Amino acid sequence: MAKDKTVYTCNECGGTTPKWLGKCPHCNAWNTLIESVAESALPAKNRFASLAKTAEVATLGEIDAVDTARTPTGHEELDRVLGGGMVEGGVVLIGGDPGIGKSTLLLQALDSLQRSGQNTLYVTGEESGAQVALRSRRLGLGHSQVKVLAEIQLERILATLEATQPDIAVIDSIQTVYSDQLTSAPGSVAQVRECAAHLTRAAKASGVAIVLVGHVTKEGALAGPRVLEHMVDTVLYFEGDTHSSFRLVRAIKNRFGAVNEIGVFAMTEKGLKGVSNPSAIFLSQHSEPVPGSCVMVTLEGTRPMLVEIQALVDSGGPSPRRLSVGLDRDRLAMLLAVLHRHAGIACMDQDVFVNAVGGVRISEPAADLAVMLAITSSLRGKALPKGFIAFGEVGLAGEVRPAPRGQERLREAAKLGFSVAVVPKANAPKKGAKDFEGLTIHAVERIEQAIDVARSLQA
Template sequence: MSKLRSVYVCADCGSEASKWSGQCGDCGAWNTMAEMQREPAVTGKGARARPGGYAGQAATVTALRDVQIDAQERRTQTGLSELDRVLGGGLVDGSVVLIGGDPGIGKSTILLQTLTHLAATQTALYVTGEESLAQVALRARRLELPVEHLRLMAETSVERILATAQIEQPKIMVIDSIQTLYTEALNSAPGGVSQIRESAALLTRYAKQSGCALFLVGHVTKDGTLAGPRVLEHMVDCVLYFEGEADSRFRLIRAAKNRFGAVNELGVFAMTDRGLREVSNPSAIFLSRYDQPIPGSVVMVTREGTRPLLVEVQALVDDAFSNPRRVAVGLDQNRLAMLLAVLHRHGGIASVGQDVFVNVVGGVKVLETGSDLAVVLAVTSSLRGQPLDSDLVVFGEIGLSGEIRPVPNGQERLREAAKHGFKRAIVPRGNVPKQGIDGMQVIGVGRLAEAIEAL
């Protein structure tokens, strides 16, 4: 048996070196070299050469037309419709889902709720490496979850976990967390790059071979990205991020990668004393009703996945004491600077020498360009000190030449706004419905100056 040798692999670029160094020689990143045990390739007499000089056994090749697939993906409902939405309609058999988030955000809570629900109809196994069995049981009783059928195990060795899974044959399994696991084939400490990669590879291979749906809990760095090697996100089928403000009880789940559904879906939950509860109407929690209209506030209709979402955009324009600042929370800061330049050039409204702060209420991150018109009108309202009507809703993309471009699914956005009682809408001319919306006056604009005039 050949002896294992140690190599050092960069966590950022994947380059290898024979000895450790503080800086990667290829990409220049610091403190990214981690040890990994590798078996040297067999050469010479130990390798059985095949015709042509290649060693190894040939694999089976199948024509694409001969591959047998199910007519419909088998999906299991998790009991939380918001989580099913983010997963693409449910949990697919044999899939591997990686969920990450800040400490205390609710990762273990939502997975414990999901497994206790699924354990009533199929075998489920919860593997904890960070907590004791008593701690998990105490949380389940505090949340008043059914505890009769769920199986628990406190273990950090991948080999022991897989050996137990072969006996238990679970249909759903949770690993909490992947940073605490280790494989006996490596000598490095748990949480290292090589340990995370090899442990995830073994668990993923088991999930694909057995058809067991697997949840992996991952830690995040101070930058908000998943800790460990980047290849970890490539191994799994779905990557979910758990988001939420420290002073808010609402939690958001986004899919950064999903092989079985869309990646732009958003799940909204509320943290209560009985665990996480799904919010069926997120627009109601992101809208603030004031006694009277205030300057710098406007409601826009964004789109998260398959549903429209109403959010409030606030702007504050004030005199700058030194260098003017442009701060955007929940929006792209570079796009804010671009919109201010367009507002000056094509709208005749200058913000030179003034601080501009823009915020999306509720901690929502709006990534689409349909928020351009709402940002510009909120800045104009704050700059002039003139409040906008409380029953007004806007959306639209703004080009560099001052044109208002249409956005996808405009009619669905207008219907969502009308359902919440909005009476007027300023939208791109291309999004004006032909038959109109009952109870709503829709104003179509083609240029930025027309939108400002329509106010």
């Protein structure tokens, strides 16, 4: 019997090479080549016949197009991330660390959809049907009518989808599914790409909404070829620490809604529950204001969210440390230089530690002003007043630049009872605005002005 020929396939671009190389010759990515069995020469007509659909050329004006209908999943936080709910014929890819709650959330969502009258199907390739049933009982979903299929062969899954015609189907996970038309093992680049392509075509042709569960690499990226993310309509990432009870679901790509939306969940004994007011998670509960603490309003997609920024300035040695958790470390070094040059506050011989409470990651520059005020507060040992909030980008010239959608940020702060705000001048509301009653707003143009306002309020 002839030995199967092996090739090395890049899990970033899908390119192949006959021998292992440290760097992919096609996309120049390092350490991405994985050994797999070379595919036998199969007739293209048989392999891709189901994918090739003929269509007439038409202008955009001639094509009938209506807004896609949404089917709520019964979980408001999940619906927010999806853009309103499941879409007919839509394909969703959800990834996350092992044990973070992907299967739990999807089983809860399928049960809610089934109780609302939707025909649902849960295809499991990692567990048996009995294990899924045990998990549903632990979640309190007794006598659930969700249909379960324990299968990993693509052709049988497609036949079941055609026979049962569900409205929503979950494939858990795409890395376990294999096609008989390929000789490589399940989870290989070729198998993942081929199976996802067939399932996507089946969703578009039949109108069934399909959710694919994907594994992640040790770096946190979705495993498999990058083409997998381009192929689907929506990509969701499960984030959070398995030691914490809170989970974040973030939309990285969404053809039917806004990207960078997040849903916040709490892990309980009965599964994942949506958190309607996530600002409470990211705000520390201080009985009295403490030095080095400043609250800001960040935007996650369309949702304004209050996050507490904490700073600790301590006497350092010959080489002081600069450490940030949840914020960019290079940006922290830049802000310290601006603080020294334009506000006359030097931390050259001090250790500076900055943390975003609750484990949230803040990537937008609107956190600059809050970070600098928190550092100043810790250095002087004086707390900012109770109910104080600040946001705004700070430039290298010391100017305070406006943050996008500043009115919504201020409205969220006023709604939660904050009383004092330091904001960029361009974000100050117009005279007569009634949405910010009870909120005293100080508009500043430069970092020196913001520091002076904060000092006057501390006094």
